Amino acid sequence: MKKNTRISRVNDEIFKEISQIVRAELKDPRIGAMTSVVRVDTTQDLKYCKVYVSVLGDEAQKESVMKGLKNAGGFIRHLIAERVNLRITPELIFKLDESAEYAVRMEQLMRQISQDREEREGAHEGE
The missing domain is CATH 1.20.5 (Single alpha-helices involved in coiled-coils or other helix-helix interfaces)
Incomplete structure (x- = not known):
């Protein structure tokens, strides 16, 4: 039970930070105002974190946003490493949530x- 609450807290922290980063700190024009982080799901070993993103728009816009997020993944991960106190910063995997x-x-x-x-x-x- 203890591990589940820990992962839950880690998910909450990562969710909060990635939401803030996507909303206010990314300069990529592909990632617009109609992009929001829906939830995050971190593996027990903290190696990977799936980031579910909702994008309002047509298929081309969704594809563009997902490419932008994938390109910004290293930058976002770097910011997460600075802001969230973890020994291992998980690799971010962006998934479109429809x-x-x-x-x-x-x-x-x-x-x-x-x-x-x-x-x-x-x-x-x-x-």
Whole structure:
């Protein structure tokens, strides 16, 4: 149990720092305001950290942001090493998280189904 809370604290610290870095410190024009860190997942041995990123935009914009983050990975890792007190600074692996877009899409579909049902019921009442 102790290790899980430690990893959880490490994840929280890394998440906080990477969010700050992405939001305010990266100068790469590819990484815009519509980029946000959703969560981080560090391995037990602290060698790797998956950074899940949400990007609002089309496929080209998402690809561009992911390339920018990958290029900035060494710089971000260096800043994490300075700010988070760890013996080993994990290697950062950036992953595109599309769960927010998926949720929006599902909500649109549910709304459409509900609207279609209301229209059908309204048509039946008029008969």
